[in-house]
Amino acid sequence: MDIQIKTLAEGIALYMLPDEKFKNCVQGIYFNMPLKKETATALALLPRLLTAGNTKYPGRSKITLKTEELYGTRVQCGTEKQGEAQVISFVGDAICDRYAGEALYGEVQSLLKTIILEPKTENEGFSEEVFKREKESLREDIKSIINDKRRLALIRCSEEMCKGEPYGIRADGTEEDLDALSPKGVYALYQEMLKTAKVDIFVTGAFDKAVAEKAAEEFATILGGRQAAYPETTRNKAGLVRYVEDKENVQQGKLVIGYRTDVDPKSDDYYALMVYNAVFGGGTASKLFNNVREKMSLCYYASSGLEKAKGLLFVQSGIEFSKYNVALEAIGAQADEIRAGNISDAEFYGSVQGIINQLRSYKDSPGLILQYYRRQLPFGALCDMETVIEKIGAVTPADVKRIAEKVHMDTVYFLNGTGGDSI
């Protein structure tokens, strides 16, 4: 299964991975915009406006009605932060025609096209009524970030850590910025996005290539070519470690530690960083799992994850308030061990195999295949899973020790209880 790439117009490319073994087909259209304070909230509002106010499908309910007719097709429109880019996505996931007994592909494609291109407008802006309602709905969603404390702690750590950098901006928007938005202003930004963003169209799963290609070509013709590139992401070095604490009425403290890695995502060192992350806190073979959880019984979860473009690594754990210092020290000690080259065979091999197992598993899901390739786009030539598996397999414990020198603690964030001692 090889990826087939076609430039449809300047700045608009089609990526196809057809495979008849699947029961569904995922088609996604992605607009890559730079993540900026001035536009983040408006871009977060945009997919909502487009799904709520459409000339052909007035209101979300009408779109749902249509997706129900299309055999429960899942349509998801939203924004996502990828490095310092804000990606606005329109994705349709339908069962393939042979199970439906009718041709769904074109219908889903045309539904997505209608959502993207035919919003309800008035006076060169979005419909006032739709705008007002969606704005309030987004406001409630922004407020509701506090409901999920684990996620909140991660967001707070990354925004404190990257204050003044685009990565510190919330891609879901902020209430303050929301107040300043107008139907005309957001409409102008929408037009700008259509005309200037780098556009990627993906189709994975079971589908007819000729049909998909023709539909994508038509769509690209409507959009027209543009000179566009993926937004750049800056990588900064860590300074002195910062300690940030918030207090909230929680039962358990949420500890997040942000690290900066001085590793170029386009270099082969990135594969060594992937293994470093796996050894540190990637899974059940990792040091965090086996020492901080299993040996010390400090927590239920202690894990690490990477943000590729920005070169960040975050450790997350839920702990008793009084165990803050013990946990912080224990997590730091695991990083020290890797730096000292103390990596056991079980930790190393188990971590490498864990990554490989995950990469191979991606091949069984059209949605994961799509994300796997799409997330590589800003970093140059696309590598298939087996190529990456080979690179991962070539990483040695010495490489991981060397990479450890490039991983630096930057920000320690603690969501503490209201009653306990401050950190």
Place this chain on the structure above:
Amino acid sequence: MKTYPTIGEELYTFTHKSGLRVFVLPKKGFNKSFAIFAADFGSVNNVFSCDGVKIRVPDGVAHFLEHKLFEEEEGNVFEKFSALGASANAYTSFDMTGYLFSATRNVYESLEVLIQFVQNPYFTDENVEKEKGIIGQEIDMYRDDPSWNCFFEGLRAMYEKHPIRIDIAGSGESIAKIDKTLLYQCYNAFYAPENMILFVGGDVEAERVRETVEKVAADKPSPTVVTSFPEEPAGVSKRETEAKFPVSTPMLSLGFKETPMEDAVFAEAVYEVLGTILFSKSTSLYQDLYAENLIRDSFSSGYSQGKGYAFFQIDCESPDPEAVRRRIFAHIEKVRQEGIRAADFERVKKSVFGASVRLMGDVEKIAHNFVPLAFRGGDFLTYPDVIRALTLSDVTDVLENGFSEEKSVLSVVRP
């Protein structure tokens, strides 16, 4: 071997001489294999008799046992899976406990490890004590999750006696009472071959799964275990319940206590179709509530059925939970009066059918749905066909007899 033309799948079934039931779903061209080895033992099995001896266990035992089975005399079993390149995990629900792995290489070796570690408990005073810290933090993590609490408080108000009221992981106090003797008692009662199911799917061959099972599955007798459930009133315990949480707007879970059906697959199908007809985003109910800012994008519903319980819940956030409840009641009544339109029924059937076909492309999701139903004699792979075969009167019957206001509970979490 049974074939399922609607979804293009094949299932191999056999029973090991010990009584262990094995299901194999090979998926051609796929890379991953996924297995669940499950015991018919969940949080609701808290009062039982084993070979005539009656036992009442502290809350959270099934879940505690799940954690502790990963421990072996030589150490942690995760290491064995990692060495094979497999990724292992486990979970405990109201009704069962499942141990699982996914692998793209060394599948049969991983399967051996799975079967062997679940068959080999190793509990010591020391390792049991150590786990209390970890599980204590797991419990605290859930205590910070408002939607989980909203859901659970609703269940507690709905069921007065039934052990579904019990938190799956128990509480700090209840797990303090757990020791190795108790864990062995539960293990010996419920982890018996006749009380267990093995499901393996993906890049596997049925014959090689059979050989692996023959090689490592223990042939031991199964004791007679009977779980006793208290008599549960038909009505709910409380119509309303409320808790305070640091949330932005109130969250609500409106639950309906339903009557469990004999045919579990049919029950899931009929409730999924009816639930979609009544509460999907295509309904006038959703449209109106949204237009009036009473709800936001998130508005979901679902049905659950297990050992002696069944309920349907609608979850959303709203500044005015009581108003949402009133509107939902009125909407249900209106649909009852006017009847379900044939066009709506057919459209929703197509939609639910399509979603179920898509799910059949994912071996993990199949396994997670298949195993609990198999314990109750159902076959999840027939789900798309069962949906297709539903009639308007099937759905209307449930609408007439279920979703009763008197048996509803409004659970609210307020800031």
